[in-house]
Amino acid sequence: QLLPTSGQHDSQLLQLASSAGSFCPWHRNSLDLTPEWVATERSPLELIPGSCVGNVSKEICAYLGPAFADGRGVAFVTSAKRAARLAQSTSLTDPSVHSQIERLNMATNPNWEMQRIPGKGMGVIATSHLSLGDHIMTSTPALVQDNGNLELSDDEATELRARAIEHLPPDLRSSFLELTTHDDVTSLTERIDKIVEVNSFELETVGDVENDEGDMSWLAVFPDISRLNHACRPNAQYYFDPLTMTQNVHAVRDIYPGEEITVSYINGFQPYKRRQQTISDMWHFGCTCDFCARNSHQIKASDERLRQITKLLKDLNDHTRLSKATPQTGELLVSLYRQEKLWYAMYEAYTLAALEYNFVGDAKLATMHASLAFEHGLASVGPHDENVVNMRMLIKDPRRHWSWMHRINKREAI
Numbered sequence: 001q002l003l004p005t006s007g008q009h010d011s012q013l014l015q016l017a018s019s020a021g022s023f024c025p026w027h028r029n030s031l032d033l034t035p036e037w038v039a040t041e042r043s044p045l046e047l048i049p050g051s052c053v054g055n056v057s058k059e060i061c062a063y064l065g066p067a068f069a070d071g072r073g074v075a076f077v078t079s080a081k082r083a084a085r086l087a088q089s090t091s092l093t094d095p096s097v098h099s100q101i102e103r104l105n106m107a108t109n110p111n112w113e114m115q116r117i118p119g120k121g122m123g124v125i126a127t128s129h130l131s132l133g134d135h136i137m138t139s140t141p142a143l144v145q146d147n148g149n150l151e152l153s154d155d156e157a158t159e160l161r162a163r164a165i166e167h168l169p170p171d172l173r174s175s176f177l178e179l180t181t182h183d184d185v186t187s188l189t190e191r192i193d194k195i196v197e198v199n200s201f202e203l204e205t206v207g208d209v210e211n212d213e214g215d216m217s218w219l220a221v222f223p224d225i226s227r228l229n230h231a232c233r234p235n236a237q238y239y240f241d242p243l244t245m246t247q248n249v250h251a252v253r254d255i256y257p258g259e260e261i262t263v264s265y266i267n268g269f270q271p272y273k274r275r276q277q278t279i280s281d282m283w284h285f286g287c288t289c290d291f292c293a294r295n296s297h298q299i300k301a302s303d304e305r306l307r308q309i310t311k312l313l314k315d316l317n318d319h320t321r322l323s324k325a326t327p328q329t330g331e332l333l334v335s336l337y338r339q340e341k342l343w344y345a346m347y348e349a350y351t352l353a354a355l356e357y358n359f360v361g362d363a364k365l366a367t368m369h370a371s372l373a374f375e376h377g378l379a380s381v382g383p384h385d386e387n388v389v390n391m392r393m394l395i396k397d398p399r400r401h402w403s404w405m406h407r408i409n410k411r412e413a414i
């Protein structure tokens with residue numbers, strides 16, 4: 001049971017501090033990287049005593065970052081090699097990255113509050129009007145667990161998680177332990193395991209090729225953000241910022257006071273039956289969101305639109321001269337996304353429409369669609385996403401953008 005990665009692009013959790021020189025484990029042979037060495041005096045990570053399992057070369061331990069996020073803290077379960085990389089990340093070495101974030105880790109905000117929702121447990125309700133792009137929450141994680149090939153047995157993983165949670169600062173430990181387990185539990189370790197199962201977000205991070213490291217997968221629990229319930233057509237979206245190690249939630253359309261703020265736990269482009277199945281298999285609840293609760297005619301029409309979207313995406317993403325896509329194909333995609341209320345993915349439709357206009361040399365309509373893509377993209381995937389950066393460049397100068405006259409040139413070249 002995992003909340004999916006935010007956006008479709010890998011994010012880089014482990015951005016290195018620019019002044020890594022004073023604590024640079026890569027000056028050592030990675031085989032000598034012991035957990036104790038990673039947690040030297042100058043390191044922002046402490047090794048939790050007696051928390052290592054596995055043999056010496058593949059030891060997995062629990063680490064604590066007590067000063068992280070203005071002293072809120074964070075715990076990690078990972079190998080010494082990865083802990084050494086984490087210990088160099090800006091989010092752990094530079095306290096100013098967190099002090100600059102407004103309303104970081106606030107358990108309640110002027111624009112929302114947590115409430116019990118009939119049939120869903122706790123949820124988050126808007127207390128004032130929110131518009132597209134309005135900030136809702138930014139949280140740092142309580143626990144980040146390596147989800148790679150760690151060669152840990154289930155019992156060992158349970159033990160490490162329990163040690164990590166036991167050592168968190170008391171406020172953060174309480175917020176973590178108050179999270180839902182969905183079902184009843186009989187022990188503290190079972191509670192912790194269930195909390196991780198029901199509330200984790202999966203983060204994909206880019207590895208370090210120079211150090212022979214592929215992309216990595218992590219499970220992270222962000223206590224307040226985990227209170228957001230699911231809807232197939234949500235009114236909010238989250239993205240992960242690797243530099244600050246924060247999860248960020250923004251409104252993707254107008255949200256009215258008293259309305260529940262929701263995110264999607266699944267791929268919303270799946271047809272109705274598959275969405276229901278995925279939610280039931282992975283999350284063990286029947287999805288009764290507004291979109292799933294509609295009559296059979298509406299559900300059939302929605303599934304048909306989703307099929308059409310899949311077909312159009314294939315044409316629009318084909319940049320060869322064989323593609324049948326035109327600006328009208330892009331306009332049709334935008335219209336279908338709107339009819340489907342896919343607000344959290346609107347930036348994709350506007351991006352593809354903007355490109356089609358630029359492909360045929362219509363700078364005015366290209367920049368108009370690119371501006372809409374940019375506005376929706378900032379809310380859904382954040383300012384560093386490659387689509388958002390691409391649209392910013394198109395708005396600046398459509399004629400010097402790589403897409404200018406692309407289809408015309410290809411077709412003329414036949």
Ligand SMILES: C[S@@+](CC[C@H](N)C(=O)[O-])C[C@H]1O[C@@H](n2cnc3c(N)ncnc32)[C@H](O)[C@@H]1O
Pocket residue numbers: 119120121122123179180182198199226227228229230231283285286287288289
């Ligand atoms: C990540 S938690 C969300 C917050 C949770 N409601 C709480 O009380 O803390 C996921 C759990 O919330 C419940 N949930 C989330 N969305 C729901 C929905 N649309 N309908 C019913 N239950 C839902 C399910 O029990 C699910 O396992």
